[in-house]
Amino acid sequence: MVGITGYGGYVPRLRLQRAAAAKANAWLNPGLMGKSKGERAMANWDEDAITMAVEAARDALGTGDDRSRVKALFFGTTTAAFSDRLNAGIIQAALTLEPDTACFDVTGTQRAGLSALANALNAAKAGVGEALAVTGERRKARAASAQEMDGGDAGAAILVGTKDTLADHIGSAVTTADFVDHFRGSGEEFDYAWEERWIRDEGFAKIVPPVIKAALANAKIEAAAVDVFILPTTFKGVAESVAKKAGLKPESVKDQLGAQVGDSGAAHALVLLAHALETAKAGQVIVVAQFGQGCEAHVFKTTRKIESWKPERGVSGWLADGKQETNYMKWLVFNGLVEWEKGMRAEKDNKTALTTLYRNNDMILGLVGGRCTETGTVQFPRTRISVNPNNAAVDTQEPYKFAEKPASILSWSADNLTYAMSPPNHYGMMVFDGGGRIFMDITDVDPGDVDSGTPVRMVFRVKEWDDRRGFTRYFWKAQPDKRRKASAKAAAE
Amino acid sequence: MAAGIRDKVAIIGMGCSKFGERWDAGPDDLMVEAYLEAMGEAGIEPSQLDAAWFSTHIDEIGTGKGGTPMSLALRLPNIAVTRVENFCASGSEAFRGAVYAVAAGAADIAVAVGVEKLKDTGYGGLPVGNMGTLIPQTSPNGSAPGNFAQLASAYRTKHGVSKEDLKRAIAHVSVKSHANGSKNPKAHLRNVVTEEQVLNAPMIAEPLGLFDCCGVSDGAAAAIVTTPEIAAALGHKDLVTVKALQLSVSNGLESQHNSWDGSYFHTARIAAKKAYKEAGVEKPREQISMIEVHDCFSITELVTMEDLFISEEGKGWSDVLNGFYDADGKVPCQIDGGLKCFGHPIGASGLRMLYEMYLQLKGRAGDRQLANPKLGLTHNLGGSPSTNVCSVAIIGQQGA
Structure with a gap:
């Protein structure tokens, strides 16, 4: 039977304190003070839907080099970097999935994340092998808006297949209705939303319950047997009232993670699903639904394997790694909501030579270097002549993946001179366990966080934007690895 | 190992412009300042120069590519001018070229001039350079x-x-x-x-x-080199040799x-x-x-x-x-x-x-x-x- 074979999540490190945002804007909109509780996940300046999806996928797939089991990839989002360039293809390249992986963008609605999962399930059911549903969303909202307070940035990934399932897919239902609770026209930055009360009463209350019932009927499951019910919404009490209408137990309603993450839009159903799976017990029934121009719902029943399988960090691991951000100005800058003085150094032309990008695709997007088959010397980038000073072997290098290899800092600086979105810009020479080194940017870092010897892990991030041409450039960066730092410290003690 | 350059070439004149924020001077003015000082000390006429080496690093602003900026600025007598560039070591590279030309016997007297006009960018520090099409895609923003x-x-x-x-x-x-x-x-x-x-x-x-950071300056420097024998024949004493x-x-x-x-x-x-x-x-x-x-x-x-x-x-x-x-x-x-x-x-x-x-x-x-x-x-x-x-x-x- 087709079902979930792995899952992962991602929540960016920064957590905007809602009280700070509310306080900054209360003079404009006193009502925001009513939303001043908790925190929302805030993407670093160099994170977007794609990079968060990549992190979540790594969380689900683990650190092994061989990912050839993944035969299809569906990326659900409404905030991808490109309208016409396969965003899922960028993710495929970053994950170094095989070229024969079928990749698709699923978009256009807030239920795109769950629709990506539906597509993955269908692909696995059709026999392609394992399929990966990934999602990521970097919510963009106007300053001083309710959406700014309610939203959150996050990603999730669900791997599906037919063998060794953690949760079997036992039923589903869908309905499509051109119910426009909000929209974002092509090329527009921000949502335009209709009245909440109408969305609640005519949307959620009338459209969702029949779909839940239909999915349960399809799964041949009694409503009362549902252990976990996931329905992302920012409206208070709506998931509970939908559950009641569908006959579900009140205690089955999954917490929205509103106080820690916020609503991550199209990503949120899978974020909540990944989070729920972390603590699920064998034999539980999980219903996950997502609303948007209709509704989609899927029913899963966990297997015994659910209790032994764990993601690399999981949503809860990322949640525990947060850093409180109280600087609302930083939020504005990171989200392009304010014109700030970048200085003349920012005038550098970031035009990307697409020929160069393609020629070096696995190097740039996959962080793939080379390993000499004669001497074992590992290097980045891969070259025809080996860098080994004692044996400059020619044409001996095979591809060698760096992205999942642990590394540490050899040298570094924190640079106040260079143009940076989050100064000072940290960068340095990273040396990898197992060989090789890369001189690269360090991200998710504050002054005083790093020194020579600090463990780091690689993260896929936005390198630069080419604002003039609308191109986003991606590469890998080093992120201080607090988990390894902690374990190294524990070992020393 | 090769016999090396020791004592085969003498310096008979050197010049250096005032360094600094030379708002008053373009690269040609700076070159002239250094060159005239060096020529005055060497005591030779431009017609005695056989070859020239010219170093400048940054193409984006200032001086320009090729050998022509030096030849034009100094009104050289249509001799060979080779522009060299080797990052911040470009000046030494120009000197190396001139010295080797003399040591090889290809030139009796050669001149090296290095120049950079940095203060035409509008901001402090070095100009943000162009590193080609691959390096900017991976190297740090530094x-x-x-x-x-x-x-x-x-x-x-x-x-x-x-x-x-x-x-x-x-x-x-x-x-x-x-x-x-x-x-x-x-x-x-x-x-x-x-x-x-x-x-x-x-x-x-x-x-x-x-x-802890050096000055970002405008300036030029020049050297005139020849063989010790020619230097002596020109009347130079207490020779400084390479x-x-x-x-x-x-x-x-x-x-x-x-x-x-x-x-x-x-x-x-x-x-x-x-x-x-x-x-x-x-x-x-x-x-x-x-x-x-x-x-x-x-x-x-x-x-x-x-x-x-x-x-x-x-x-x-x-x-x-x-x-x-x-x-x-x-x-x-x-x-x-x-x-x-x-x-x-x-x-x-x-x-x-x-x-x-x-x-x-x-x-x-x-x-x-x-x-x-x-x-x-x-x-x-x-x-x-x-x-x-x-x-x-x-x-x-x-x-x-």
Whole structure:
């Protein structure tokens, strides 16, 4: 039977304190003070839907080099970097999935994340092998808006297949209705939303319950047997009232993670699903639904394997790694909501030579270097002549993946001179366990966080934007690895 | 090994413009200033020049490509002009070309001019460069101080030096260069600074503060070289000759192979060893009278003291603090103020270093004249610690 074979999540490190945002804007909109509780996940300046999806996928797939089991990839989002360039293809390249992986963008609605999962399930059911549903969303909202307070940035990934399932897919239902609770026209930055009360009463209350019932009927499951019910919404009490209408137990309603993450839009159903799976017990029934121009719902029943399988960090691991951000100005800058003085150094032309990008695709997007088959010397980038000073072997290098290899800092600086979105810009020479080194940017870092010897892990991030041409450039960066730092410290003690 | 250049070529004239924020001068004006001084001293006519080498680094602003900017500015008599570029070591590269042309017998008299006009960008620091189509897609978003600051963290870690001790040692590097620069009328920065000022200056790139960074200057420098025989025939006495010219270029080892620990310049050590051999120097700490090194940043100068084998490895920082490289120390370093205070017009800097050594050897260094220098070494570096070119040249009194 087709079902979930792995899952992962991602929540960016920064957590905007809602009280700070509310306080900054209360003079404009006193009502925001009513939303001043908790925190929302805030993407670093160099994170977007794609990079968060990549992190979540790594969380689900683990650190092994061989990912050839993944035969299809569906990326659900409404905030991808490109309208016409396969965003899922960028993710495929970053994950170094095989070229024969079928990749698709699923978009256009807030239920795109769950629709990506539906597509993955269908692909696995059709026999392609394992399929990966990934999602990521970097919510963009106007300053001083309710959406700014309610939203959150996050990603999730669900791997599906037919063998060794953690949760079997036992039923589903869908309905499509051109119910426009909000929209974002092509090329527009921000949502335009209709009245909440109408969305609640005519949307959620009338459209969702029949779909839940239909999915349960399809799964041949009694409503009362549902252990976990996931329905992302920012409206208070709506998931509970939908559950009641569908006959579900009140205690089955999954917490929205509103106080820690916020609503991550199209990503949120899978974020909540990944989070729920972390603590699920064998034999539980999980219903996950997502609303948007209709509704989609899927029913899963966990297997015994659910209790032994764990993601690399999981949503809860990322949640525990947060850093409180109280600087609302930083939020504005990171989200392009304010014109700030970048200085003349920012005038550098970031035009990307697409020929160069393609020629070096696995190097740039996959962080793939080379390993000499004669001497074992590992290097980045891969070259025809080996860098080994004692044996400059020619044409001996095979591809060698760096992205999942642990590394540490050899040298570094924190640079106040260079143009940076989050100064000072940290960068340095990273040396990898197992060989090789890369001189690269360090991200998710504050002054005083790093020194020579600090463990780091690689993260896929936005390198630069080419604002003039609308191109986003991606590469890998080093992120201080607090988990390894902690374990190294524990070992020393 | 090749026989080498020792004593085969003499310098008969050198010139150097005033360095600094030369709002009044374009690159052509700067070249003319340096060139006329050198020609005046050589006592020759332009028609006696056989070939010219021209160094300038940055294409984006200023001087321009090819040999024509120099030929036009100096109205050279339609002789060969070769433009060379090797990052911040471009000036040494121009000198190398001219010297080799004379040594080869292809030219009787050759001229080298280096120039950079940096202060036409509208902002402080070096212009943001164009690194081609691949490097910008992967390399960090950094600056020269951030790249060179890397040395500090690696040096501290390797030698177990505390942050505070190293910060104080590099502060001393700058205090010393300001003291020296204050005596140099052509220097860009002529103010004396205290250790306290240096330590408390705004941070540019951890741990380098404002005073750990060299001046960004406009300027030009020139050299005229010929054979010792022709020099003598022209009436030149007490000749200064070239003893060694070495250049070592990174091949990716530092940036791609884990054998390099990030605390020193791999190329500098290779170039220094070869230069000492070429010049017949066996004990540099004893035999070298004075040095002009590439102190683009204070930390660069500090590790270079070890790379040149004058300080023992791991002892450079304490030699610096003990005043070994001060004007009254055993081996004065940056007696003209160095890049730090004389300034760093990139394409000119290698020639500017030689200019000071030349003045000292000729006994014409004014207030900053050292007693009886015999051999002067210049160390001119370009790139970053992990990927660079390094020139080490030695000049001295004929027969020394």
